[in-house]
Amino acid sequence: MNPATHSGRARRIGGLIRKETLQILRDPSAMVIAGILPLLLLFLFGYGVSLDLRQVALCLVVEQPNAETGSLAASFANSRYFTLESGRDRRQCDADLVAGRLKGVVVVAADFAARASRGDAAPIQVIVDGSDPNTAGLVQNYIQGVFGNWLRQQQIASAAPAPAQVSLVPRLWYNPSIESRNFLLPGLVVVIMALIGTLLTALVVAREWERGTMEALMSTPIGIAELLIGKLVPYFVLGMAAMAISVATAVFVFAVPYRGSVAALLLVSSVFLASMLALGLLISTLARNQFVASQIALIGAFLPAFLLSGLIFEISSMPLPIRLLTNLLPARYFVPAMQTLFLVGDVGAVLVPSTLSMAAIAAVLFAATARNTRTRLD
Amino acid sequence: MWQRIAHLIRKELLAVWRDRKSRMVLIGPPLLQLVVFSFAITQEVRNLDIAVLNQDLGVDSRELVARFAASPYFRTVGALRGMAEIGPALDSRDVIAVVQIGSDFSRSLAAGNAAPVQILLDGRRSNAAQIVQGYALTIVDSFNADLSERHGHKPPARSLVARAWFNPNLESLWSTVPSLMVILTMLVGVIVTALSVARERELGTFEQLLVSPLRPIEILIGKTVPALIIGLGEGTAILLAAVLAFRVPFTGSLPLLYAGMVLYLAAVIGVGLFISSLVATQQQAVLGAFTFMAPAMLLSGFATPVENMPDWLQMLTLGDPARFFLVIVKGIFLKDMPASEVAQSLWPMLLIAVATLSGATWFFRRRLQ
Numbered sequence: 001m002n003p004a005t006h007s008g009r010a011r012r013i014g015g016l017i018r019k020e021t022l023q024i025l026r027d028p029s030a031m032v033i034a035g036i037l038p039l040l041l042l043f044l045f046g047y048g049v050s051l052d053l054r055q056v057a058l059c060l061v062v063e064q065p066n067a068e069t070g071s072l073a074a075s076f077a078n079s080r081y082f083t084l085e086s087g088r089d090r091r092q093c094d095a096d097l098v099a100g101r102l103k104g105v106v107v108v109a110a111d112f113a114a115r116a117s118r119g120d121a122a123p124i125q126v127i128v129d130g131s132d133p134n135t136a137g138l139v140q141n142y143i144q145g146v147f148g149n150w151l152r153q154q155q156i157a158s159a160a161p162a163p164a165q166v167s168l169v170p171r172l173w174y175n176p177s178i179e180s181r182n183f184l185l186p187g188l189v190v191v192i193m194a195l196i197g198t199l200l201t202a203l204v205v206a207r208e209w210e211r212g213t214m215e216a217l218m219s220t221p222i223g224i225a226e227l228l229i230g231k232l233v234p235y236f237v238l239g240m241a242a243m244a245i246s247v248a249t250a251v252f253v254f255a256v257p258y259r260g261s262v263a264a265l266l267l268v269s270s271v272f273l274a275s276m277l278a279l280g281l282l283i284s285t286l287a288r289n290q291f292v293a294s295q296i297a298l299i300g301a302f303l304p305a306f307l308l309s310g311l312i313f314e315i316s317s318m319p320l321p322i323r324l325l326t327n328l329l330p331a332r333y334f335v336p337a338m339q340t341l342f343l344v345g346d347v348g349a350v351l352v353p354s355t356l357s358m359a360a361i362a363a364v365l366f367a368a369t370a371r372n373t374r375t376r377l378d
Numbered sequence: 379m380w381q382r383i384a385h386l387i388r389k390e391l392l393a394v395w396r397d398r399k400s401r402m403v404l405i406g407p408p409l410l411q412l413v414v415f416s417f418a419i420t421q422e423v424r425n426l427d428i429a430v431l432n433q434d435l436g437v438d439s440r441e442l443v444a445r446f447a448a449s450p451y452f453r454t455v456g457a458l459r460g461m462a463e464i465g466p467a468l469d470s471r472d473v474i475a476v477v478q479i480g481s482d483f484s485r486s487l488a489a490g491n492a493a494p495v496q497i498l499l500d501g502r503r504s505n506a507a508q509i510v511q512g513y514a515l516t517i518v519d520s521f522n523a524d525l526s527e528r529h530g531h532k533p534p535a536r537s538l539v540a541r542a543w544f545n546p547n548l549e550s551l552w553s554t555v556p557s558l559m560v561i562l563t564m565l566v567g568v569i570v571t572a573l574s575v576a577r578e579r580e581l582g583t584f585e586q587l588l589v590s591p592l593r594p595i596e597i598l599i600g601k602t603v604p605a606l607i608i609g610l611g612e613g614t615a616i617l618l619a620a621v622l623a624f625r626v627p628f629t630g631s632l633p634l635l636y637a638g639m640v641l642y643l644a645a646v647i648g649v650g651l652f653i654s655s656l657v658a659t660q661q662q663a664v665l666g667a668f669t670f671m672a673p674a675m676l677l678s679g680f681a682t683p684v685e686n687m688p689d690w691l692q693m694l695t696l697g698d699p700a701r702f703f704l705v706i707v708k709g710i711f712l713k714d715m716p717a718s719e720v721a722q723s724l725w726p727m728l729l730i731a732v733a734t735l736s737g738a739t740w741f742f743r744r745r746l747q
Contacts, residue, residue, distance in 0.1 A: 057685070116535045126540040126541070133545060140542075144540070165492055167492050169497070170499060172499045174500065175501025175502065182501070182504070204661065289397075291573050299410070299411060307415055307418055314505075316453075350469070
């Protein structure tokens with residue numbers, strides 16, 4: 001290669017990069033999606049989206065109060081998980097359960113004390129709202145927990161000989177205080193980068209196709225590789241900047257620990273961003289229409305990054321075809337990688353396979369884009 | 379006047395329908411999303427791998443390990459050989475939990491003392507980890523019950539009997555599919571409206587509309603009604619799929635559901651129009667739509683319950699139409715919610731719809747003058 005063509009190439013790419021950068025800086029919507037939306041999402045997730053139940057509205061119906069049911073009611077009232085409402089008649093509580101004002105109803109039947117003192121089975125009825133299965137399961141567990149504690153206290157008070165028991169001592173590694181933001185915020189960075197990498201790129205390039213300026217670019221001496229590089233570099237920088245802002249906000253505002261190295265963060269996130277940019281380019285070349293491109297980008301990048309990446313819903317619990325499908329999604333590798341970097345550190349066993357998988361996906365997507373761009377022009 | 383509007387509506391519907399790609403985007407992806415996300419969005423926890431480190435040599439510990447191995451909740455239950463293996467097993471995400479039984483486990487039990495068993499969980503997946511902890515607790519509880527029976531203790535008389543109303547087996551699908559109706563109709567309603575005006579602006583045909591005899595309010599109606607029709611069509615398709623394909627029970631009143639859907643769509647279309655009155659290009663319209671939809675989705679209670687949010691954020695959710703439609707959809711599908719309760723969520727949506735539509739009209743007029 002002689003120096004003249006080399007400098008020509010550098011100049012061409014440089015010119016493209018400058019043009020794209022100016023376009024980003026002049027269009028406020030690009031800055032909104034790269035700056036404001038990530039912060040909005042981070043703050044919503046950091047403050048609002050929480051899987052930790054608080055103040056579960058519970059109705060305790062005691063049909064015939066006495067000393068024993070009084071101590072049970074006190075146990076529920078003292079639990080920090082519940083806001084308790086008590087009544088004698090369960091019909092009002094049932095209606096509130098239908099309305100969604102209550103998450104659960106606990107009914108102590110009139111003959112509870114009599115049956116218990118006789119040694120007969122004395123069940124306490126618990127009804128939870130199954131229309132939200134996850135919360136229902138957690139509420140059941142919490143009620144079971146309060147009841148179990150109460151039972152143990154009663155046993156100690158009655159001084160009956162307690163049988164030898166196995167006790168389970170749980171310890172949550174990496175996130176001992178069970179803050180859901182500690183694992184949601186690292187995952188949210190993934191969603192934000194997917195959004196910038198794919199949606200923004202897909203829209204920008206689709207517009208060029210729509211307006212015919214892409215053909216104009218193609219008729220210049222610029223090569224396909226140069227064109228792709230020139231288009232992508234500014235969005236790559238924008239994506240990495242959004243990543244840096246998000247990570248900094250997570251660490252400094254929300255006090256999520258970061259235990260990995262900066263080098264690993266940069267490496268893994270650039271590979272992920274490259275795969276997202278490649279996806280955005282591919283979508284825009286296939287769609288060539290901003291409406292279609294935006295819809296495909298939402299479906300192909302944003303929603304999977306949110307729902308199929310293991311961020312909120314466990315991948316291992318999904319049915320087999322969907323589990324296989326997730327293997328094709330870069331976000332599915334990046335979410336555990338980010339959570340590991342934040343909460344554990346540089347764990348090669350997680351980071352190396354994730355990075356390689358994302359790099360492979362990115363390579364396939366770039367190859368497909370280059371092929372498509374070329375054939376489309378013929 | 380009505381005829382002019384009818385023509386405009388027809389033109390709008392044709393514009394979406396004639397373009398093969400737009401047509402496919404309106405039909406294919408929502409159905410695909412419905413299927414994929416319905417099955418993917420499950421908060422049940424299955425097929426997880428755990429490991430056991432048993433340092434005890436007695437019979438009791440072996441029986442406890444056998445119970446873990448026999449549990450249907452875990453896919454594999456591996457055995458670790460030493461404390462040094464615990465860290466790498468959890469760090470690499472090979473297992474979500476390690477159950478560790480100390481060397482004096484059997485001795486403590488035989489002596490009538492409490493015998494602790496440690497369970498170490500992967501906090502990167504706190505939610506799943508807590509559910510695994512619940513499963514482990516169930517296994518230990520049943521082990522304890524059998525143990526005390528063997529030692530001649532009577533089972534305790536007082537017990538809890540839990541039942542879930544509306545969804546006895548706590549099927550995730552029953553809650554997810556109706557929720558997706560809320561999300562997907564919002565997606566369609568906002569995007570179709572926001573983009574249709576922006577596209578005309580970008581192509582320059584919007585000026586042609588303005589010089590036509592149509593008044594601004596007529597143009598607005600002409601943009602609102604097609605989006606409403608498309609949104610209702612989308613919602614109906616999801617409703618049919620939910621009942622016929624996913625077998626989600628439908629217990630409530632169909633007219634009430636549609637009343638909710640119309641108000642909900644009106645509210646989100648108002649937002650779409652509002653966005654389109656602010657933007658100049660389709661790109662800005664999509665990004666603007668997105669800036670509204672992402673928080674609206676998060677605050678609706680779809681992914682995590684509204685009650686878990688701090689109070690100031692709960693106040694903010696009162697402006698989110700998706701929050702109210704979610705209550706209606708779930709209530710009508712699963713709970714046979716009475717009309718009086720549905721109305722409690724209908725009127726806030728009505729207020730929001732009036733606010734967004736009149737706000738959009740005002741902005742539109744101002745931009746046109």
